[in-house]
Amino acid sequence: MKNEYGNRQVYFVGGGIASLAGAAYLVRDCDFPGEHIHIIEEMNILGGSNDGAGNPDQGYIIRGGRMLNDEAYENLWELLASIPSIDRPGLSVRQEIIDFDHANPTHSNARLINRDGEVEDVLSMGFDMADRLAMGKLIITPEDTLGKLRISDWFGPHFFKTNFWYMWATTFAFQPWHSAVEFKRYMLRFFHEFPRIQTLEGVTRTPFNQYDSIILPLQKYLEPFGVDFTLKCTVTDLDFKEGDGITVQRMHVRRNGDEDIIGIHEGDLVIVTNGSMTEGADIGSMSSAPKLNGKGSSWKLWENIAVKKxxxxxxxxxxxxxxxxxxxxxxxxxQDSVFFDLMEKFTRNRAGTGALVTFKDSSWFMSVVLAFQPHFRGQPEHVNVFWGYGLYPDNVGDYVKKRMCDCTGEEIMQELIGHLHFQEHQEAIMATANCIPCMMPYITAQFMPRLNSDRPKVVPDGSTNLAFISQFCEIPDDVVFTEEYSVRAARIAVYTLLGVNRPIEPIHQYQYDVRTLFSSFVTSFR
Incomplete structure (x- = not known):
């Protein structure tokens, strides 16, 4: 069957989960020759935003953590069911994650912490009738009617002081000025999570960070097929065939400082990750704050081609x-367990079972999460790693009187210790702490108010060989800032461009499930 493709080539721009998934669909479902699949990545490592790096001596770093959902990530799970586990021969990555999740179920006992360092009772969502009516109206309002409205245009000030907002906003990283359309999509997509948002029981975790648990197995799966991973190579522009329609003819790349051109021949495909949520990320240290960087290559590539067609x-x-x-x-x-021991006692959650702990009165709107240990492959037994973030990095801290963005890792730890009221243990906690901050200028760019036309379709109308697979392409009804969005986009791109008549896992429509509707209605009055 491979002969039917002749010398056709497929070029993926970007080495994130979407490109790896697209390559897997090509070899698994299309019997496409692996040596004709090229994944071009600017960095020296695959994985894109699914990263996990470092070592116990210099410190580990994860720019962000992805919370997976057992019921709503339809295509991700279908794909991972066919990817072999690295650590457990005979098992799929999907089964490996299921087994791990069942052994370490999520049930947060300390979702919100108040300014006194006390765990809040969050069974009540805190809604008033105006909040409930606004939520109900949002759910039934068509997207076209909402346009570029912000969440704060739709809800009154009270809504942003509710337990629901504190929990929902930090679970998914929403801000009041983000898109009302995206917020509505999240409400519909995760309707089944609304009644248990206070415990985050619907969160599914991977045994390690996502790079080690998802990206590496995907890479190992593709390698025997001969898939070409071209690293440290940047795609800077695409040239199109003149006239109507969208047909890529040339790809401009830069390797080792040298400019080059890749010819795109008839039958070849170009599948692009346009834009990046982690582009421009900068890393600080215990003694230095990270910088705020600007646009990089993936944004510039999208800008270059958007004006051409x-x-x-x-x-x-x-x-x-x-x-x-x-x-x-x-x-x-x-290098020890002092902080983890204190946190497990304080939250009444063993590490890996608690999900986010949010300091709702924090000026930085700060949250932390303690993953199951080890969180990295090869992490020594005595080493412990956790992750946190602040949604308001321009605000001055409550204990460290500096903006978060100006703080060193040491100062971020001091602020956290203050919110936890762990000052009597500060010296012991800080003795081996290595806090590495990371500033991400575009991390929620995909939530910005926009029109549907601001995002290209996965395969734009009139395209013969170009598709988009980032968080900035348009998939009706699905939610960005998820692994599922990337994998679904990749599957749509591959099947559509190659004319494959295979089903794509449908989006669950929980808003039409009577039991879910009733449970959510009751939850809104808790």
Whole structure:
């Protein structure tokens, strides 16, 4: 069957989960020759935003953590069911994650912490009747009617002081100025999570960080097929065939400082990750704050091609609002268990079972999460790693009188210790702490208010060989900032461009399930 493709080549721009998933669909479902699949990545490692790096001595770093959902990530789970586990021969990655999740179920006992360092009772969502009516109306209002409205345009001030907002906003990283359409999509997509948002029982975790648990197995699966991973190579522009329609003819790349051109021949495909939520990320240290960087290659590539052809989207809706799309994360590595022991006692959750702990009165709107240990492959037994983030990095801290974005890792730890009221243990906690902060200017760019036309379709109308697979393409009804969005986009792109007549896992429509509707209605009055 492979002969039917002749010398056709497929070029993926970007080495994140979407490109790896697309390559897997090509070899698994299309019998496409692996040596004709090229994944071009600017960094020296695959994985894109699914990262996990470092070591116990210099410290580990994860820019962000992905919370998976057992019921709503339809295509991700279908794909991972066919990817072999690295650690457990005979098992799929999907089964490996299920087994791990069943052994370490999530049930948060300390979801919100108040300014006195006390665990809040969050069974009540805290809604008043105006909040309930606004929520109900939002759910039934068509997207076209909402347009570029912000969440704060729809809900009154009271809504943003409810337990629900504190929990929902930090679970998914929403800000009041983000898109009302995206917020509505999240409410519909995770309708089944609303009644248990206070415990986050619906969260599914991977045995390690997502790079080690998902990206590496995907890479190992593709390698025997001969898939070409071209690292440290940047795609800077695409040239199109003149006239109507969208046909890529040339790809401009830069390797080792040298410019080059890759010819795109008839039958070849170009599948692009347009834009990046982690582009421009900068890493600080215990003694230095991270910088705020600007646009990099993936944004510039999208800008370059969007002006050449209609229907390729409008990147400025997403990448020209850094002050509204940035926040700062931090990864902390300890050489002992002092902090973890204190946190497990305080939260009444064993590490890996608690989900986010949010300090709702924090000026930085800070949250932390203690993963199951080890969180990295090869992590020594005595080492412990946790992750946190602040949604308001421009605000001055409550204990450290500096903006979060100006703080060193040491100062971020001091602020956290203050909110936990762990000051009597500060010296012991800080003795081996290595806090590495990370500023991400575009981390929630995909939530910015936008029109549907601002995001190109996965396969734009009139395209013969171009598709988009980022968080900035348009998939009706699905939610960005998820692994599922990337994998679904990749599957749509591959099947559509190759004319494959295979089903794509449908989006669960929980809003039409009577039991879920009733449970959510009751929850809104708790």
């Amino acid at each position: 209609p229907l390729l989207g409008n990147p400025s809706s997403f990448n020209d609002h850094v002050d509204e799309s940035k926040w700062e994360s931090f990864t902390v590595t300890f």
